[in-house]
Amino acid sequence: MTRLTKLASLMAGAAMALSASIATAADYTLTISSWTPPTHGINAKMWPAFIKMIEEATDGRVTAEVKLDLVPPPAQIDLIEDGGADVSIIFHGYQPGRFVSAKLIELPGYPGTAERGSVTHWRAWNQYFAGLDEHKGVKLIGLTTHGPATLHTVDPVASLDDIKGLKLRVPGGVGSDVAAALGATGIQVPAPKVYETLASRAADGVVITTESRKGFRLTEVAKHMYDMPGGLYRGSFAIIMNPDTFDSLPADIQQALEEKVFGEPLSAAFGRVWDEIDEIGIEATRAQADNTITVASEADQAKYKELTKAIIEKVIAEVAATGVDAQAAYDFMMQEMSAQ
Template sequence: MTSFRTFTLKSTFSTLTAAAALAVAASTAAAQEVTLRFQHFVSPLSANPTYFMAPWAEKIEKDSGGRIKVELYPAMQLGGKATSQYDLIRDGAIDGGWVIPGYQPGRFPEAEAMELPFMVTKSGEEASNAAWVYTQKYLMDDFADVKVIAAHMHGRGIVHKKGGPIATVADFKGLKLRGPSRTATRLLDKLGATPIGMPVPAFPEALSKGVVDGGVITWEMSPSLKLDELTDSHTDVAGEKSLYNLYFIWAMNKNVYDGLPDDLKAVIDANSGFHASGWAGHAHDTGDVVGREKMAASGNALAELSEEETAKIRTLGDEVIAEWIADMTAKGLDGEAMVRDARAAVSVTRAQ
């Protein structure tokens, strides 16, 4: 017969063994290693991947003590289309990535307020700080099925084209120009151009085949798209405001984020938000300097429109804004409030 003492020892041993197993499991969970696959749709040598995405991934790894590794896949290497990035993240096909909501026209209409003509300054960092503030008020519900890490804008938008630079509004007439968003293509149409909407990866081929005569895009994207070879001139508007801009989010799959232990969630959270958004925008500013220098070194013409001609474009831009407000009203949204709050976000963040 088993003695009470023997039974107690066995029971105690079993309890200690179970406790040790739990401790090991807890330790394993605490030391959980996670690999996150983030995808984007441009060259790894372009500004945002170079000056934001790669440093952000390195910081996540460092801050997590090596427990989170972020792998970056450029040029849609994991599959899918640039226009479907949001759904790829939401559905878990990828763990995270870079999204241009405007690539799905009408799906995220409130984001378009930040993209309206002459809405933001030519500083990507300032524009991105404003984008994060605006996003908190208007877009977090729309993006509720992903984890938004940053909401940002690029730097100044430039007209790049074959042939000489734009000197007057009349020079836009008849040009086939690539536009990245509804608001940008509306403005190009007002200017007398034939706007052709397309994502950035399609732009170089469209130029080389003569599908377009040029398009609007940033300085920083120019080298990776070989615009020094495919175009001859680059024209900016006068003043501190950008001709157009584009709204982006850097986001991850919500279930993947929710599945992280709390201390690793804290690492993601600490590298998200206002600061991360400004960092992403600053990456574009850094790239703009490099891109402009590369275009100048190629011998291409760099130009800036006069104040008078810029004022004419601003008047047309105001028409685009008024029409956009009317569109939002028809959708049951308060377009006037969105424009007002977008402008306020730009003003407030500039003053900080």
């Protein structure tokens, strides 16, 4: 198990500093690999929430500390599998073709919050997808999805028609399918590179979370946000752990983590943070006099619903090709997301 001697510098929030002091008294210290900027919500809120959960579940015997930028975002899963760190969060879209089932939760049209989406994601995985073993080599300890994604552009976008011909940074997964359907040209770069991509005008905009207006400083380089109610898509993430690290822990600690932290509790906790930081992104946008928020017209909402039917059908077919009942899984997700 990797042990750290100090917390990575510039971590946001007093919770991180508190965890660093507790770490010296813990029996086991996990290394968290994080790939977002220091002040991003993943570092400022998600990892502190995770650390608090594992400390409380184990009566302080297990804690964790964060290291930044050990490897690029797409390489996080290999880092954890190889034991270079103990825990990380991965975006499924960075590994095209590997996490096929994850695309189902990313589809547009679901109602509800990121917290509800994250819980639904975990429940659907347990019921339909666990047997696919898509996370082979690592221990899956949680699933989460960010809130409804929005479009952020250098120049104003007033309608769906304005998106045609734009060069957009796309995330992979369903987000990339959506951009293509809207007539945009997609370029794929990891989220931490979004700011420089837009600042250099290598792209006209980005489809990404609302929280990114604060977390990735989009208020500076993409001053206009186009909001499709219900979201353009949702992004799928997994919280993963090195299995040897977990196996090396005493049985009572393993049990405490499995019962009190891993699975639905952790998924829900990360979902709540996505919801919280989306609001922070909205506030950051409204605080800038030169930033704008345009909500899609009812006509464009109806047009988008019709346009994305083909994407939904395509993804259901892709997931069905793995051997699971993809239509049943999609219906289950829609029912779970609607039950709020």
